[in-house]
Amino acid sequence: MSAPSDPKPDTAIPELASPSPNSTNAPTRTGSNDNIDAKAKLNNGSPQTLHHEQQQSQPQQQSGLAADNSDDPEDPEKAQNQLSKFHRKLGILSPKGPIVPLDSGFSWVIVVCCFFMQMFGMGIANGFGSYQAYYLNVMFPDTPASTIQWIGTLFSLCLLGGSFFAGVIVDSYGPRLSGYIGTVVATLAMMLSSLGKEPYQLILAQGIMLGLGCSFIHQPSIILSSQYFAKYRGLATGIALAGSGVGGMFIGRATQAMIDKVGIHWAMRITGFIILGVAGISSSFVRRRVPKIHQKAIEQEKLHQKQLEQIQNGEPVTEAPEKPKLRRRLFNFDALKDVRFDLAIAATFLLEMAYFGPTMYIAASAQYYGISPASSTNLLLIFNVMVAVGRVIAGIMADKIGPIVTLLLSNMISGIAILAIWLNATNLSVFYGYVVVYGLFCSSFVSTNPIIVGNMFGIEKLGSTVGLLYLFASTGILIGNPVQATIYDKLDHRQRYRNTIIFPGCLYLCSMCVCCLLYFITIRRLRKNGKNTLKA
Numbered sequence: 439m440s441a442p443s444d445p446k447p448d449t450a451i452p453e454l455a456s457p458s459p460n461s462t463n464a465p466t467r468t469g470s471n472d473n474i475d476a477k478a479k480l481n482n483g484s485p486q487t488l489h490h491e492q493q494q495s496q497p498q499q500q501s502g503l504a505a506d507n508s509d510d511p512e513d514p515e516k517a518q519n520q521l522s523k524f525h526r527k528l529g530i531l532s533p534k535g536p537i538v539p540l541d542s543g544f545s546w547v548i549v550v551c552c553f554f555m556q557m558f559g560m561g562i563a564n565g566f567g568s569y570q571a572y573y574l575n576v577m578f579p580d581t582p583a584s585t586i587q588w589i590g591t592l593f594s595l596c597l598l599g600g601s602f603f604a605g606v607i608v609d610s611y612g613p614r615l616s617g618y619i620g621t622v623v624a625t626l627a628m629m630l631s632s633l634g635k636e637p638y639q640l641i642l643a644q645g646i647m648l649g650l651g652c653s654f655i656h657q658p659s660i661i662l663s664s665q666y667f668a669k670y671r672g673l674a675t676g677i678a679l680a681g682s683g684v685g686g687m688f689i690g691r692a693t694q695a696m697i698d699k700v701g702i703h704w705a706m707r708i709t710g711f712i713i714l715g716v717a718g719i720s721s722s723f724v725r726r727r728v729p730k731i732h733q734k735a736i737e738q739e740k741l742h743q744k745q746l747e748q749i750q751n752g753e754p755v756t757e758a759p760e761k762p763k764l765r766r767r768l769f770n771f772d773a774l775k776d777v778r779f780d781l782a783i784a785a786t787f788l789l790e791m792a793y794f795g796p797t798m799y800i801a802a803s804a805q806y807y808g809i810s811p812a813s814s815t816n817l818l819l820i821f822n823v824m825v826a827v828g829r830v831i832a833g834i835m836a837d838k839i840g841p842i843v844t845l846l847l848s849n850m851i852s853g854i855a856i857l858a859i860w861l862n863a864t865n866l867s868v869f870y871g872y873v874v875v876y877g878l879f880c881s882s883f884v885s886t887n888p889i890i891v892g893n894m895f896g897i898e899k900l901g902s903t904v905g906l907l908y909l910f911a912s913t914g915i916l917i918g919n920p921v922q923a924t925i926y927d928k929l930d931h932r933q934r935y936r937n938t939i940i941f942p943g944c945l946y947l948c949s950m951c952v953c954c955l956l957y958f959i960t961i962r963r964l965r966k967n968g969k970n971t972l973k974a
Contacts, residue, residue, distance in 0.1 A: 540727075545666035545674070551720040552659035552678035555617065558624070558713045559656030560884075561685015562648075563597060566590050568693040569644070572702055578637055584923070585637055589645040591919055594794065596649025597656060598912035604657035605905025613658035613901075617721025620654025621714060627651050628710030632703040644706075655717050658724055660884075661900045664892045665727045671892075672841065676833020676885045683826025687819060773903050778894055778963075781956040782887065785845070785949045786911035789883050791918030792945035795938070796856065796876065797821065798919075799926070803860075803935040804869050813866055817873050824877025832882035840973040841886040841893070842960060846953040848882035851875065853946030861939045880946075893974075918945070 539545075566589075573586050607616040627648035634640040659681070663674040689709070696705035748754065773779045800821070801814035835844040859872040891903050922941055929937040960974040 540666065540668045541670060542666075548662050548666050548724060549674050549678050551723045552662055553681035553684075554716050554720045555655050555659040555724075556679055556681030557685030557688065558717045559620070559652045559659060560597065560679075560682035562624075562652060562689055562709075562713075563590075563594060563682075563686075566593065568690060568697060569702070572697055573637075573640070577702070581637055587919070587923070589637070589640050591915065592641060592645035593649040593652075594915050595912055596646050597653050598790070598908040598915070600650045600653030601657045601660075601912075602902070602905035602909035604654040605661070605901035605903070607654065608658050608661065608901035609899050612726055613662055613724045614721055616654045616658050617717065617724060620651050620656075621717040621721060622651075624648055624651030624655060624717070625710045625714040628706045628713065632706035632710075655721075657901060657905060658721075660888050661897075661904055662724060662727075664888045664900060665897045670837065672833035672836030672838075672885070672889060673830070674833065675836075675888060676830040679829045679833075679885050680826040682884070683822050683824075683829065686822040686825070690818070690822070771906065773895060773906055776894065778956060778959055779891070779903075779907070781952055781959070782890055782894075783907055783910050785849075785952040785956065786883055786887060786907060787914040788945050788949035788952065789849070790911050790914030791921075792942035792949070793880060794915065794919060795922040795942040796860070796880070799922075799935060799938055800860075800869070800873065803863075803939070804866070806933075806935065807864050809866050809869065817869055820870065821873040821877045824874055825881050828878035829881060829885045831878065832885040835882075836886055836889050841889040842953060842957045842974045845883055845886045845890070846950055846957060848879040848886075849946050849950040849953060851879045853943050853950060855879070856939060856943035856946065861936065861943070918942075 570586060570590060573581075573589075578586060604616050604620070607619065627643050631640055631644040631648065634643055659678055660675075663678045664671055667674045693705055693709065696708055700708070797818070800817055801811075804814040804817055805811060832844055832848060835847075855872060855875040859868065859875065863869050863872055887907065888900065888904055891907060892900050895903055922938060925941055926932060926935070926938045957974055961972065964971060964974065
């Protein structure tokens, strides 16, 4: 039986018997009768019928192949050329629009939107200090500080733990819906907080509800930069996540100014309106890079190619999977079976235990050595500036030396800064040096974690996978904050901060050791796959 003539090169059948390394995704013209017979067998028809179906389905095949090739960072122009200027503009606001090429101009629009979403997702946590001071000194002077602390603790826990559920929404229904949900919930939480008159009411509204709302704003801004970039993935992620540091500066100062001028209740309402405007507008522009309509075509194309290979090799043909049940599709814990992912959780768990302690006690420890309250407040301002800059630096370092190495070095420098500088700080200049060094490296894990997880499992389910990491790692907040408070009360007797400082420093160094193990396991796996590199 002879192969029918193929007048159009674009509809040629890929050569599967001896694929070359440089043509894995690109179709090549071939006259192999075995390939045509195999494809005809797969479609239960003759080769002539197959050729007729190829001509009819040519647009669909081109769309699927273009979508598949667009994931290659070296092939963004091919996908871009297949889209008219009109459709590219339409795709900005359409959830079923075309595929956005990697490292394109619209990718930087996504980074700007993620930056503003970070300001009111994670950055709003840095403005809680002004509220806590008002609660302790004015609103609830007779309430124990341990009770008031639960507002901020539960907010941080829900912010990170809720990322798992937000990630499921992002992967299943898109980042825009997640942003809208978070904007509405966070705005409503601030309005309800402005009506709170008892601590338990603020724990429910400003702690739990606001934390969950901010998690749905925060999660899309973590993962979208990784999906839209290949060459500048680390830099783009760092810039987007720097919004939390800038938000800490802006919201902290603005909150205190509003409390002084209009009172705490209107300060909360104004903050709610700002969240509604900024986060709502930013959420309107974010979208999937590869819409679901193209993702299905990509999956069908990959399954078809796999079935052809199995027929040629005489293996049983894999049937098309049935539509998974909703529960199984939403809550997938398969990533926990990978030891690398478990080590990433352990490293982040230790960092979450350590991260919030230094930010809570740096100003108080400075005042213990006679530094004025105004100067100690400036320490926190400089710290937030350094956090924003440090996340950009971490992204650049991740592009150059790898995200795991970046996290390892950052943890080592942060631990040394705590134990060598903060522990021996007695004057303002040393405290300034400490907040500069510590601020630059202490939160690098926020920038590197999405890249590490993306390198492990790909970017298709990055939202739910990163959310799963923080679902477990965020429990470190529940352990670290109370333990550090107990150390301050029982061991330091509320007079010195020696043991309070040693505790987070040791945790950073322990996290560094976990990152070393993660690095060696990752390098070993890369070498088994034929990649001789030290970058991970």
